[in-house]
Each structure stands twice: as structure tokens, then as C-alpha cells.
Amino acid sequence: MKAHPMVGDSLVAALLGIIDLLLFVGRQAGDPAFAPPAWYVTAPLMIGAVVPLAFRRRYPIVVAYVVLAVSIPHSWFEIGFAGLVGFGIALYTLVAYVNRRHALLYVVANVVVSAVQLPMQLDGTAAMVAGVVTGVGVTAFCWVLGEFVGARRAYQAEVEARLHLLETERDQQATIAVAAERARIARELHDVVAHAVSVIVVQADGAAYAVRSQPELTERAIKTISATGREALTELRRLLGVLRSERADEERTPQPGTRSLAELAERFRAVGLPVRLEVVGAIDDLPAGVGLGIYRIVQEALTNCLKHAGPGASAVVRVERRADKVELTVLDDGVTGSRALVGVSGGNGLIGMRERAHVFGGTLQAGPHPGGGWRVRAVLPVGSG
Structure with missing residues (x-):
């Protein structure tokens, strides 16, 4: 229902239409004095009072005023209570999904319509008071319910926005951490390789010049090249071991220091x-x-x-x-x-x-x-x- 809210709204509209039809048929059968208009007038009014409610979240303002317009003849002919219920659902939708300003304008429009229609339709003070009390009660209930649901929606939207922001910050921090780690590894590799290669090149050049005239110097240079290469390989293996291993507490070769x-x-x-x-x-x-x-x-x-x-x-x-x-x-x-x-x-x-x-x-x-x-x-x- 949350993924497809129109399905739920359609079911509500259909249920409301069925109840309205049953009440209409029951009154017509039990009240001989009840004289409704012809079916080609009654049927469109009953359908027009409930069908727009299926689109209330997609077009809340349009649906609200369509329901208000249909409720005028629907109530005048006393077809059922779908007009009053439709007004309440439309008001709730405006408060929860639009804003208070549109909801207040809608209430004012309904008050104007009721002020004109009720005296013409109802006889007696008691009936007038009952109609006004019912209208006020439905308005207050739907307004409060809309405020509650609207506040929950706003809170949920804020939480989702914060979660999205936290996820974005987490991804950015991960990117920064990866870049910092890459820079650290690059520094370590440069220090190890540059030092070892520089020593090897210098010693190799010296050995090349002294290979015939000073064999002992050449031998010492070759030993230095060998020792330096072995040390560089040890350092490189340590760095690669850090990169490959997933265990943070694994024993490592001690880092050099002061x-x-x-x-x-x-x-x-x-x-x-x-x-x-x-x-x-x-x-x-x-x-x-x-x-x-x-x-x-x-x-x-x-x-x-x-x-x-x-x-x-x-x-x-x-x-x-x-x-x-x-x-x-x-x-x-x-x-x-x-x-x-x-x-x-x-x-x-x-x-x-x-x-x-x-x-x-x-x-x-x-x-x-x-x-x-x-x-x-x-x-x-x-x-x-």
C-alpha cells in the first residue's frame, strides 16, 4: 500500500461507494416518503462523490473542490453520506499533504456552501443545530488527524534526509581515508625503493670502475648491493603483507624509528x-x-x-x-x-x-x-x- 498508495485510496473509495449505495437502497425500500431523482441523476452523483477520492494524493486540491462541488447536489437529494465523508477525507488530505492555507480556504468554501444550503434544506432549529455540530465535528476531527499525519510525514522526511546526508558523509570520509592510505603507502614505497635503488646504483657504478683495479672494493660494493636489495625486499614484503591481510592484530615487522x-x-x-x-x-x-x-x-x-x-x-x-x-x-x-x-x-x-x-x-x-x-x-x- 505504501509503494502504491493509489491502490489503497481506490479501495477506500470503492468501500465508501458500496456503503453509500446500500444506505440509499435501504432508505428507498424502507421510507415510502423518500423520492430520489431518476437513476441517471443519482448514479453519476454517487459515482462522482467517491471516484475522485482515488486520486486525492496525486491531485489533492483539484479532488477537494470536485468533491465539494458534487456534494452539493448529493446532499440536496439526500442520496447518502458520501458527500460529508468525502469532504472530511479531502480536508485531511489538504492538511497532511499540502498545507494549512489551502485547507483553511477549503473549510471556508465549505462553510459558505453550508450556510446557503442548510437553511434551505433543513426544517427546524434542532435539525440545523445537528447539521452544524456534525459538520464542525467532522472538520475538527479530520483537521487534527491531518496535522498528526503531516507531522509524522515531515519527521520521516527529515530522518530520511539526515540518513542520506550521513551516508554521503560516510562515503566521502571513506574516499578521503582511501586517498590518505594510498598517499601513505606511496610515501612508504618511495622511501624504500628510492633509497635502495640509489644505493644500488651508486655501488654498481663504483664497482664498474674498480672491477679490474680494485677487486676488493668491487667485492665490498657487491655485498652492499646484495644487503640493500635484501633489506628493500623485506620492507616491500612487509608493505604487501599489510595490504593483503585483513587482520588488524596480525604480528608485523617492527617499523624503523629514531x-x-x-x-x-x-x-x-x-x-x-x-x-x-x-x-x-x-x-x-x-x-x-x-x-x-x-x-x-x-x-x-x-x-x-x-x-x-x-x-x-x-x-x-x-x-x-x-x-x-x-x-x-x-x-x-x-x-x-x-x-x-x-x-x-x-x-x-x-x-x-x-x-x-x-x-x-x-x-x-x-x-x-x-x-x-x-x-x-x-x-x-x-x-x-
């Missing part, structure tokens, strides 16, 4: 980049996310130094813990020309470092140092407690 900075510096020294690590304050108790961010920023900065600083360059990594923040500086003394172009074009490495800093509400600056070389400086808030 405790791994010394090992990271040692690996870069082994591939030919002298790195001096300076740590001021306690950094081992930093949150895991902040520690990973610091590690990845240092890793990317040293990778860029290894790729672009030129031969003979060295780097200084300084990590200083203050009360409510961590200041990180990576400074090298290499050439700056090629890296200046990278900084202008917005390379993925610089973008990734800035994104990592912004995730924690921090800032990152990268560019040529006034005293020579290249400097990366990041400030990450960590709170005082």
Missing part, C-alpha cells in the same frame, strides 16, 4: 657517504609515528645527498628534542645545482618529506644553505608530556 638512526647513518657511511649523527635530548621515547617520520625524512635527505651532492661530500644529521617539539636538520657540503632544479620542480622525495612533516602538524624546509651545500630542516611537534 633508534635506527645510528644504523641508517652507518649504512650510508658504508656506501661512501660520511655521515655524522648528533642527537640532543631523549628521542628514544618518541611516539612510533613521529619516530618513523623522522627516520624516513633522514633517509630521504641522505639518499638525495648520495644522488646529487657529488663525490667527496659529507653530511651532518642533527636531531634535537625540546620540550614540545623535535628539530631535525640534515646538512651536507656537496654541490647544489642539480638539487636546486629538483626543489623547483617538486620532486617526489621533497613532496614525501613535506607530507610526513605535515601529517604531524610540523613544517619542513629544503634548499641551498648560505654557507654552501644543501639543508633539510624539519620541526615536528610532539607535546610536552
